[in-house]
Amino acid sequence: MHHLPLWLQHAMGWSITSGPLYWGVMAVVGVGLVVLAVDRLARRDVRALGVHVAAAAVAGAVGLLAAWLVSDVIMVFGVSLGWTVIGTVAAGFAALGFLAGAIRRTRRFARALAVLLVPLTVVACAMGVNAAYGEFRTVGSLVGYSPYRRIGGADGVDVRRAAMDVTRWRDLAARHRLPSMPSSGGIVSADIPATSSGFRARTALVYLPPAALSDEPPALPVLVMLAGQPGSPNRVFAASGIEAMLDAYAAEHDGLAPIVVVPDQNGASTVNSLCADTAKVGRAETYLIVDVPDWIRDTLPAAPSGAQWAIAGFSQGGTCATQLGPRHPDLFGTFIAVDGEEEPVAGSRQQTIDEYFGGDEAAYRAIVPADAITAHAPSDQTAVLSAGADDRTSVANVRIIGKAARKAGMDVTELAVRHAGHDWHAVNETLETALPWWCDRVGLAGDAGGSADGSSDSPWAGNEDLEVLG
Incomplete structure (x- = not known):
């Protein structure tokens, strides 16, 4: 289009x-x-x-x-x-x-x-x-308009694997010898092969910061972000404002910012995969934790998974983040969830167990966020759990999941976004502070970054629209 x-x-x-x-x-x-x-x-x-x-x-x-x-x-x-x-x-x-x-x-x-x-x-x-x-922000978003070029191909965007680490990049910046790069990042589309899962996903979108678009890019942190349901990868960029936030960060840090990969976790707007391997929808979890990471490593200038990777999401995508993050600590050192559910459901709880897991309650409970956190404790991961203050159910979910995460040994921040409900405004305000904070934690700011152990809550206290719950 x-x-x-x-x-x-x-x-x-x-x-x-x-x-x-x-x-x-x-x-x-x-x-x-x-x-x-x-x-x-x-x-x-x-x-x-x-x-x-x-x-x-x-x-x-x-x-x-x-x-x-x-x-x-x-x-x-x-x-x-x-x-x-x-x-x-x-x-x-x-x-x-x-x-x-x-x-x-x-x-x-x-x-x-x-x-x-x-x-x-x-x-x-x-x-x-x-x-x-804040769901649909432009005329184009109403009709699913996507202006993004694809990765690779004759008419696509050429993306190279990492040629150096971030420390080397900053050293070149200090000597004014950085490789050429654009002044701002860009969003591209990609069809991520479902080699292991066979999951039928829609086209993914990827934000590449200026440094990633150079001829000799550094190995950059990766944020995997998931939209809600109904929703699509396009909705993340159309509604969250994340591209402008990271362009602003990159402008102050020699082109450095994380790569953001937004895969499709559902296959269609009317489908809820639960981000799990189920009989009803297919192997969505395998797609997200095997196929997507394999493609990222093979295609993008990405840092090693683990401490340098995070997973985030809104609504159903936020629920997925609190499922997949704790279940796969080898992949994600941090998870950020906004307005997530206490339990993933499609219909009633029993209906979900019957239709998706063939009546196997134990299989279902394995993907319930608080249970997943407990099952994989202890953990040194970082969790940022946020909800619009007007969405009382999601605020209660933040407290429940936060309690389990804290008990498991995680570094936990619980937030309520003032003047927001179950909406993208809650996402905007959370990311405005959480993204620079996470970028600093993973070393993009160098010595000027925040503390490695995340002990200071000053980034959250500095945003008047965020209330720190715990």
């Missing part, structure tokens, strides 16, 4: 969570509602305006009740939607109620305007809900 005309590629990059398009839609709807109200007043039809307002109040109340029931009572999505989303839905219903009254009791221009505003109001409400979550 990167062969689209330039004007369309530009349009795909328009923001739908802020900026001219977002505020333009909101302004058109707002001004349109004001025009309808002024039109009634100008005609001295106060009674009709009263009917419009009454319809808005009733519709808003219905929307508020419906959203609250779906969010906090029935919990259709497994987590609370949060009052920002509930309020946005209620406001959308109220506006539609006002417009319905206007359509019934006005004529000509006013009626035509009210009819035109109905779909725009639906779009504005959807944009408001999406802005609260």
Whole structure:
């Protein structure tokens, strides 16, 4: 899709969570509602305006009740939607109620305007809900647009294996003799062979910092990051802001930043693999801990796995991080999870055990994060567990998994993100601090980096949007 005309590629990059398009839609709807109200007043039809307002109040109340029931009572999505989303839905219903009254009791221009505003109001409400979550950030993200070139091939990006270590790279930087490299990193796509697992994964995405794109790259730390479900590898880069964060870090550290590999752990947006080897979905865990690491080592300028590698994720991807990290300490020295579950489920717990593990509860419990941590204790791994403060279930999960991790001897940080719920805003705030902190820990900052044992909590205390729980 990167062969689209330039004007369309530009349009795909328009923001739908802020900026001219977002505020333009909101302004058109707002001004349109004001025009309808002024039109009634100008005609001295106060009674009709009263009917419009009454319809808005009733519709808003219905929307508020419906959203609250779906969010906090029935919990259709497994987590609370949060009052920002509930309020946005209620406001959308109220506006539609006002417009319905206007359509019934006005004529000509006013009626035509009210009819035109109905779909725009639906779009504005959807944009408001999406802005609260940060799930889709651009027009392109709505249609799965991917502008990324592939690794290798005649038209692809040429990536070389490591030619030196980071210490040597910094020495060259001090003498102003670094190999040529771009001023910023880049995202590329790759189909990672499922040689051992046979798992049918979608195309992966990879962030390569400037140093990795040089002719003689250093061996760089690796962050494996997983999106939620429903979701895709593209969602990580579209919603998390991680590319800009690491470009900024690289700009201050001679082009050095970690490589970020975002594989597909589910095979489709509607599928939950549990990041496990199961009868229902296939060998997702083998794909993630054998096939993906083998491809990374064979293809990218990657540092040895273990202390130099981390796994991270959001929502279902965060659950995967707290499963796979503890189960494979030889691969991952650190795991970072945002809004993860206490237990991986697809439907009810018993349904998950029956459908995925043939009724074998012991096999299921082996992938439950707290149980996996206990089974592989003691451990010297590092765990960063975070949740949006408004997502009370995920905050409770942080405490449960954090307690097990601490008991196993891990270096644990538990965080709550203020003014966020089960959404990508929680991811953004967590990574804003966690990424530079982890980069420093794995030696990218040299002597200026943080303590190797992670004893200081100052990085977390320095972010006003993060509350350290434990």
